[in-house]
Amino acid sequence: MQWKHKGWKGRWLWVMLAVALCPVLIAQKIGDPYKILGIHRKASLPEIRKAYKQLAKEWHPDKNENPNAESRFVEIKQAYELLSDTERRQAYDLYGITNEDEHLYKQRHDYSQYARFSNDPFEEFFGTHFRTQDQDITLFHKLSVTARHFENNIMEKSIHTPAIVLFYTDWCFECVRSAAAWRRLVAALQPLGVTMATVHAAHEAALARRVGVHTVPCLTLVLDKHVYIYKEGLTSLPKILEFVRWKFPYKLVRSINNDNVESFVSDFEDNKVKALIFEDRQTIRLRYLITAFHYRDRVAFGFVDMTARDAQNVTSRYKVQRQMDTMVLLKEDSEEPAATVSTTEIPTQTLHQLIEANQMLTLPRLSSQSVLEAVCPVEWRAPRRRLCCVLVARAAPPPGAAARALRRLARAAPDRLHYAYVYAHAQPAFVQALANGSGSDISEMEHRIVVIWRREATRVQYEWLNETWPTCGRAHCDQPGDLLRYQQQLNETKLALDRLLRRLLKTSEVMAYETYVQELVDESVRGPVWAALGRAAEWAERALAALRTQHALSALSAASVLATVALVLAAGYLMAYLIRVEEESVQRQKEERKKQNGSAKKNNNEPQSELRLHELRAEKYNGLVRLLKPGCRTIVLLVDMQSRVQLLSKFHKIVWPYRKNKTLVFAYLVVERNVGWFQRVLQLSLGGGELRVNARNAVGTVLALNPHRKYFCIYHAKHPECAKPHKRMSRMTRSLGGAGADPEAGAFIGFHTDPDSSSGDDAPDPPVLLQENLLDGLENWLDRLFEGSTHRYYINYWPDMTTK
Known part of the structure; x- marks a missing residue:
């Protein structure tokens, strides 16, 4: 059969068919996802997410007026979906596959996030009268997650939220026996903010091998992107809780007494809010320890044991009642707590709500990119612009009078305005970009104030305050006349700053300068040498602390094992050395014997190495x-x-x-x-x-x-x-x-x-x-x-x- 299309109707039919097939062909094939996102082929998942967020904000159709913005945005989204999926990314790297055809992939089990099974398989097979509550593994199936969910969610979120993951299989009698213990563990830890999940080891065999699971059931702790395997049974809940507690960072919560309380509540150079936990017990509860781990980047926690004699002054200073758990949040003004909560056992939700509302200092320092995101969020719409008033300081810390004056302004600032300061020597790239964009000299920026509007993640608009923020140190305000002149200059600078902010908060107002900035340097990150020394000191302190606690036996056993290993290695090295000396001696005797004989004939009596097939x-x-x-x-x-x-x-x-x-x-x-x-x-x-x-x-x-x-x-x-x-x-x-x-x-x-x-x-x-x-x-x-x-x-x- 031959299709004749010589007429105009046939030609139009061909055109309509081609137009209809174009979207299908485009949808089936996309370009190189690495080039689309602008990343290298060995990029990690956080790097992929970061590149996607930046490009998505830049090419969103609501923000970009380019006529190709919509197609470009769809292409970026498709590339991110491909590279964020481990199996699809591997298929593309090996075979160049960009679509998700079923016949090209190994069959994957669908857990639908949680509640994978609607009914209990034991109930379907044996009937409800054979199933008891202690051997009910329905909770295993309800909390089952896939390997993709484990890597993209549990592992990534473990930086702030710890997770307990249990590996199991369906027909595992030890898993059935551990069902009741797992149910008690979920009831104990899930209200504290711990993520509880299970993984079917048979369906996710690759993940089980990568984690190091050898037998089921296997309990693992995911903390700060590290997986720790619990090698004992699930019958003892206190042992599991102690295992979880022991894996948290050392000195995550500092012990506070009468001697060190003043240095703790007055030192804000770490750019963190101070939180004091008061308990009528010797060790901090696990719920407060988990909360401290969750907010460790923003809040420094201290624990006060109200039963200790050397903590009575701290308790009376903040008027804390005995037999009541109390949390006190302190900002720069340590004498007046920013927030206080007191009850017999503070709920985790209350802790999070209170800290979320007070996790930034009154006048924070731009010490990392995360602080910049919190203080100066991105807002591209002019009517809802958010301004960030930043003091450029070259001293560490800035003069007290200047900081106090800015703090007073920060307390009365509206919602669309935030105050902060930055060290020029700690963030040179950021300050240099502001100086280059306005044509200013970086050496003349001490105590200058810049008002910033972050329209995009890397693009900012800003304007400088013409007046320099006045300072009043001991050398400038000794005399009454100097103090009067300082107050007069401060009032004039405040009025000028207020006029500038009122003008810039208007929707129609345009800022004078614009520049592109890089990510801020994380000032809390230590170098490799200091990090190694810190880890060595931490392990030494952990060992000494273990000798004074119930971990003494385990510490001594670990020390004995290390000593035994060292002794065995030393004995092995000595034996190897003696054997080598003996072999060299025998070899020298053979060479001397050959020289004496004057011939190099082969000795048939010497054993020869042979290889038999x-x-x-x-x-x-x-x-x-x-x-x-x-x-x-x-x-x-x-x-x-x-x-x-x-x-x-x-x-x-x-x-x-x-x-x-x-x-x-x-x-x-x-x-x-x-x-x-x-x-x-x-x-x-x-x-x-x-x-x-x-x-x-x-x-x-x-x-x-x-x-x-x-x-x-x-x-x-x-x-x-x-x-x-x-x-x-x-x-x-x-x-x-x-x-x-x-x-x-x-x-x-x-x-x-x-x-x-x-x-x-x-x-x-x-x-x-x-x-x-x-x-x-x-x-x-x-x-x-x-x-x-x-x-x-x-x-x-x-x-x-x-x-x-």
Whole structure:
């Protein structure tokens, strides 16, 4: 049938069809996501998110008047969705796949965030009368999360929110026994702000391996992007809570008494609000410790034990009642608390609400990008602009009189205006950008005030106050006349600043200067040397503290273990040194004996290292494979009668350097006699699927068998792991690995013969390998084998080898 479209109707039909197919084609294929987001290929997930947020704000259709802004915004969103998904990103890096077709991906389990199962599988199988409350694992399924949720949410949020994650499986009797303990743990920690989740170890096997889970149930603590495994049972709730407490940063909450309270509440150089927790007990509650970890970047916490004698003055100073938990928040004016709450046990929600409302100082310092985001948020709309009045100070800290005057203005400031100060020496790039944008000299900016409007994350509009903010130190205000002149100058500067702010808060007003700024330097980050010294001092203090607490036994046991290890290492080093000295002495005696004899004849009585190649057949199968000791491996070369001599000689030469390794056994297999055993091994690794093996194509294959662990590694010149696969092999790999099978099933494609796959295939056949080139890449493969970077194919059992 031929479609005639010579008329105008046919041409219009073609045009309409092309227009209709264009969006579909565009949706199926996007550009390079790394170039779209402007990041490198090894960028981490936080870097990807940061690039996406900046580009999304820049190209949002409501903010950008460019006619291509909408399509550009959609492209940025698609690139972010691709790279934020670990599996899609890996598929793009390996194969260039940008869409999410089901047949190109391994089947993933859908948990739908939480409540993955609507009913209990035990209830469906056994009935409700067999299920008891202590063995009800419904809560496991309700809290199940995927590996993507674990990485993108739990791991990322663990910087501020700790998480307890339990790895389990459905038919695990130990998991069933631990259901009641897990329910009590959730009831105890979830109200305190701890994220409670579970992971199905069978469905998320890759995540379980990466975390280091060996058995289920396995309880893990995710804290500050680190995963800690709890190695004891779930029966003891106090032990679990003590394990969680011990993993928090050391001295997260400082112990306060009469001697150090003044230095704690008066030192605001760390740019943090001070919080005092008063309790009638010796150790701080876990709920307050978790809250301190959540707000550690903004608030410095101190703990006061009201039962101690050296803390009575602190208790009476802030008028705290006994038998009542009290939290006092202090800002720059330490004598007047910014907020106070007192009850028998302060709820976590109350703690968060009180700290959220008072987490910034009255006059904060722009000491990091996060502080800048909180004090000077981005607002691109002119009617809702937010101004940030910043004092540029070169001294540390700024003069007290100037800071007090700005603090008074900050307390009476409207919602759209915030006050802050910045150190010019600590943030040179930020101050230099403001100076360059206005053509000012950076050396003349001491005590200058700049009013900033952040329209975008990196673009700011600003204007300088012409008057310099006055200071009144001891050298300037000793005399009454100097103090009067200072007050007069301060009042004039306040009036000028008030006029400037009133003018800039108007919607129609335009600021004088505009510039681009970089991210602020985090002043709290220490250098690598200081960080290492701090960690060493922290561990020393932890050890001393453990000796005075209930961790003394564990600390002593740890010290004894370290001493034992050190003793064993010292003894091993001494033995190795003595053996080396003895060998050198024997070698010198041999050389002297040869010189005395005056001949270099070979001594036939000396033992010579040799390498034996065993033939793997039914009579030696148990000794070479099944009964091999744990930790030993058998390296087997597959040959036929035609290539036996040539391949065995080359194989012997390649493995000769490993002849002294007592854990390696070398053998060869004649494929004409035992091709059925080789085919059965491949089928077991593929899950029992049908597979046809061509004996001739199997020649040159090397199998590294680990009988005890029940897995093997495979080498062949056409193996995708050893060389880049041919296009035809790639298509056959996808067809063999589809329908939920192992994606590594295509690794055996070099031995698979399918007469139908070659018909109708326009691609040329893969190049033919010569017999002498089959083992060219074996040396590199052996290096990767012993490094552990080769893929492992697991089987349930080793098949029998029949006698022929």
